[in-house]
Amino acid sequence: MYINSEHKKAQALLDQQKFEKALIAFNKALKIDPNHPDILSHRGVLHLHMNQKKKCFDDLELSLRLDKNYSYRYAALAYAKDFFGDTDTAIELYEKAVQVDPEDSISHNNLGLLMEKKGYQQKAKDNFEKADKLAKIQDEMLDKLDELEQKEDQFHQENESKKTKSNPLPKPGEGLKPKGEPLQPKKLQPEVPKTFKQVSKDLITKKSVFKEFIGFVKNGFKLKQ
Structure with missing residues (x-):
């Protein structure tokens, strides 16, 4: 970030x-x-x-x-244009934002607000419906990610617990090789493939950051008091 x-x-x-x-x-x-x-x-x-x-x-x-290939850049400028009174340009920028990323629920929502402001009720309704649908999908994705993280964390905790029980720490003096005995070379461990959680985080960055960003923009770029 x-x-x-x-x-x-x-x-x-x-x-x-x-x-x-x-x-x-x-x-x-x-x-x-x-x-x-x-x-x-x-x-x-x-x-x-x-x-x-x-x-x-x-x-x-x-x-x-x-x-130019990131919808947020258009949305940020659109918000500023509307903030300083240029609603028409803001609408054009939000329209560009959803062209660049049709799944940008925030831009759909903000575009709907400006359409409503200009009196285009049907266009506003269409954008609100798209925004709600996309926001629901995003929320479901984050909920699923939460569930997967919890399950994966639980799995790792249980695994670590089993390892500790099956391989207790040696007592002082135990497990040491006699002096002069050559150490056996360690086998290289195969690369562990990325988990679903890691791949998901690669796609949407850290979940906490994603939620923070969504909240920040939904709040009209207003900072928390």
């Missing part, structure tokens, strides 16, 4: 609403990793909170140019 230590520091300061200090940290983060779309996007959100329209747009637009 964080590109470097200054990026992490900047996000923490942003969470604490220490905007000026967060800005200094974001600037340092960009010196370490120039023009990184994640850092630019997050700094753009900071400028939004500081009500700095041009700087907000500059960061979010550059972030989008650097990473």
